[in-house]
Amino acid sequence: MAAPAETTLSSSASDAVASVEMPRAARRDGTIAWVSRITFLVVALAIPLLFKNFVVFQFTQMLVYAIAILGLNLLTGFNGQFSLGHSAFYALGAYTAAIMMDQYSVSYIWTLPAAGVICFVAGFLFGLPALRLEGIYLALATFSLAIATPQILKLSPLEHWTGGVQGIVIIKPDPPPGVPLNQDQWLYYFTLAVGLLLYILARNLVKSRSGRALMAIRDNPIAARSMGVNLALYKSLAFGTSALYTGIAGALGAIIIQFVAPDSFTLVLSIAFLVGLVVGGVGWLPGAIFGGAFVLFVPNIAEGVSKGLSGAVYGIILILLIYLMPTGAAGFVRAVLSRLKS
Amino acid sequence: MSEVPPSTPPLLAVKEVAVRFDGIVALDGISFEIQKGQILGLIGPNGAGKTTLFNCLSRLYTPTSGDILFEGRTILDRPAHRISELGLGRTFQNVALFQHLSVLDNVLVGGHAKSRSDFVSDALRLPATRRGEAAMIREARDLIAYLELSEVADRVVAGLPFGTQKRVELARALASQPKLLLLDEPAGGLNHDEVGGLGRLIQQIRDDRNVTILLVEHHMGLVMSISDNVVALNFGKKIAEGPPALVRQEPELIRAYLGTGA
Ligand SMILES: Nc1ncnc2c1ncn2[C@@H]1O[C@H](COP(=O)(O)OP(=O)(O)OP(=O)(O)O)[C@@H](O)[C@H]1O
Ligand SMILES: [Mg+2]
Numbered sequence: 319m320a321a322p323a324e325t326t327l328s329s330s331a332s333d334a335v336a337s338v339e340m341p342r343a344a345r346r347d348g349t350i351a352w353v354s355r356i357t358f359l360v361v362a363l364a365i366p367l368l369f370k371n372f373v374v375f376q377f378t379q380m381l382v383y384a385i386a387i388l389g390l391n392l393l394t395g396f397n398g399q400f401s402l403g404h405s406a407f408y409a410l411g412a413y414t415a416a417i418m419m420d421q422y423s424v425s426y427i428w429t430l431p432a433a434g435v436i437c438f439v440a441g442f443l444f445g446l447p448a449l450r451l452e453g454i455y456l457a458l459a460t461f462s463l464a465i466a467t468p469q470i471l472k473l474s475p476l477e478h479w480t481g482g483v484q485g486i487v488i489i490k491p492d493p494p495p496g497v498p499l500n501q502d503q504w505l506y507y508f509t510l511a512v513g514l515l516l517y518i519l520a521r522n523l524v525k526s527r528s529g530r531a532l533m534a535i536r537d538n539p540i541a542a543r544s545m546g547v548n549l550a551l552y553k554s555l556a557f558g559t560s561a562l563y564t565g566i567a568g569a570l571g572a573i574i575i576q577f578v579a580p581d582s583f584t585l586v587l588s589i590a591f592l593v594g595l596v597v598g599g600v601g602w603l604p605g606a607i608f609g610g611a612f613v614l615f616v617p618n619i620a621e622g623v624s625k626g627l628s629g630a631v632y633g634i635i636l637i638l639l640i641y642l643m644p645t646g647a648a649g650f651v652r653a654v655l656s657r658l659k660s
Numbered sequence: 661m662s663e664v665p666p667s668t669p670p671l672l673a674v675k676e677v678a679v680r681f682d683g684i685v686a687l688d689g690i691s692f693e694i695q696k697g698q699i700l701g702l703i704g705p706n707g708a709g710k711t712t713l714f715n716c717l718s719r720l721y722t723p724t725s726g727d728i729l730f731e732g733r734t735i736l737d738r739p740a741h742r743i744s745e746l747g748l749g750r751t752f753q754n755v756a757l758f759q760h761l762s763v764l765d766n767v768l769v770g771g772h773a774k775s776r777s778d779f780v781s782d783a784l785r786l787p788a789t790r791r792g793e794a795a796m797i798r799e800a801r802d803l804i805a806y807l808e809l810s811e812v813a814d815r816v817v818a819g820l821p822f823g824t825q826k827r828v829e830l831a832r833a834l835a836s837q838p839k840l841l842l843l844d845e846p847a848g849g850l851n852h853d854e855v856g857g858l859g860r861l862i863q864q865i866r867d868d869r870n871v872t873i874l875l876v877e878h879h880m881g882l883v884m885s886i887s888d889n890v891v892a893l894n895f896g897k898k899i900a901e902g903p904p905a906l907v908r909q910e911p912e913l914i915r916a917y918l919g920t921g922a
Contacts, residue, residue, distance in 0.1 A: 526782035546744035546773025
């Protein structure tokens with residue numbers, strides 16, 4: 319496909335420039351990435367040593383939300399499927415942990431893989447019929463999941479396990495013997511470790527053949543099919559994996575709060591995840607931490623500004639943020655980085 | 661290329677394929693064959709049914725009747741996502757790239773069908789996964805270089821010029837190492853010089869990579885200069901078939917194109 323002479327000339331000129339600049343730019347990008355990672359780790363590791371227990375607990379809760387948002391991002395940001403039903407998977411994970419600890423005295427550590435597997439299966443199975451639904455219709459189907467969940471948790475035939483309206487109270491786990499941390503500090507580090515592991519796995523996934531297939535479906539499902547991508551399989555797997563993340567977050571949430579009850583898992587929670595996803599940046603994995611921070615702290619800040627009008631203040635903060643950073647923290651961070659480079 | 665011994669079974673045989681969309685007969689019992697190594701031009705005025713036929717070949721549509729044999733076996737029992745693995749690749753009339761992915765990632769998705777992986781090993785980045793990935797990236801970069809796209813390999817597709825995007829689609833289709841490549845109006849939107857280059861490129865792909873080509877194109881100069889055989893459609897019916905020199909003199913074809921400058 320011979321380009322006309324002018325384009326060939328100008329493009330080979332820009333090629334020459336690019337081939338000189340690219341490696342340097344790539345190296346600088348790599349350096350910035352490592353600097354941000356190390357900064358994050360140092361700050362994250364220092365938090366329990368700097369703050370009071372309640373604040374440490376809040377940061378733990380923020381990490382839990384971040385994990386849930388990470389899961390939602392895999393589904394919505396990378397595979398293009400909407401969900402208003404992630405409160406249901408969060409609840410399923412939370413109740414799995416609570417029931418295992420309360421009724422079967424299982425160690426909190428083992429509740430996480432169990433919650434993950436159960437939610438994966440639930441998400442995968444929900445994803446199968448949802449395959450026929452696109453966009454707004456899928457949002458409605460997941461919406462009904464969110465609406466039904468608290469009511470199902472209150473059903474009397476299930477009360478023996480779920481505790482009905484009362485919910486389940488569980489015991490706060492102690493740090494392993496010999497670890498010089500209090501319970502809040504330990505749970506923070508434990509959650510941080512789980513979160514980092516899940517983040518690395520998500521990052522590997524989106525940069526792999528499977529991840530590319532997910533994004534191909536998002537961008538052009540018909541072309542993806544013609545390239546050999548099994549849409550039914552990958553969309554269901556995306557649903558399952560997303561639910562797995564959110565379910566593990568739910569289990570961690572139950573463990574740190576030491577309590578589960580039906581009304582903590584309403585549609586409001588699903589929407590909070592969605593808001594966190596948008597604030598952090600759709601399709602940008604590190605955005606989850608910004609989203610988690612927003613979900614946890616902004617309602618408190620709003621309450622601090624005005625008790626009576628906290629909802630309105632929250633709304634104004636949200637609108638301002640979206641106005642200032644239309645693509646969430648993702649766009650903001652990118653803008654700052656390109657400022658740094660020039 | 662066209663003097664294949666008659667005993668060789670065709671690479672593709674389209675048999676009496678008909679497609680009806682409520683009311684419209686898009687294809688009305690089309691039959692033709694492609695021999696290995698050929699370039700077959702498929703022409704016809706707008707709405708003749710060319711893209712509909714392509715969509716049947718890639719199983720996006722199911723023919724109302726008729727059969728499609730690839731290497732002697734029907735493809736109608738396969739879902740669309742199991743066509744690429746047979747060695748049937750395609751491009752789309754209106755570029756259908758993954759707009760938010762880089763050129764490299766687009767080409768890598770093109771190779772999806774000839775690689776294997778699963779969520780668990782991909783998430784864990786097991787050594788085998790890493791080796792497979794490295795090999796796939798090497799192959800994709802070779803293909804990108806072959807199509808002179810190296811300069812934009814790591815750029816996101818959205819925002820690349822249309823002509824470049826068409827070439828990316830070609831690279832993506834070649835990534836599956838197809839035996840038969842379906843090109844739907846590859847010259848659409850290209851200027852005169854680019855069309856000349858495209859003709860040479862298509863022949864080069866056929867010769868270097870052993871790819872048989874089914875070419876849908878409105879650009880008569882291009883079709884007539886590189887095709888071994890031409891099939892002409894009009895209103896879903898085959899109206900002419902044969903070597904370019906003969907087909908261009910068919911009265912029916914001239915009538916079909918009357919006023920459209922054939
Ligand atoms: N999915 C569909 N539903 C209904 N009608 C369709 C569909 N796809 C194609 N058609 C109709 O089938 C006929 C053939 O269309 P097709 O796109 O195959 O033509 P074409 O030869 O590719 O034309 P062009 O040269 O304009 O691309 C047209 O009348 C078109 O409107
Ligand atoms: Mg067409």
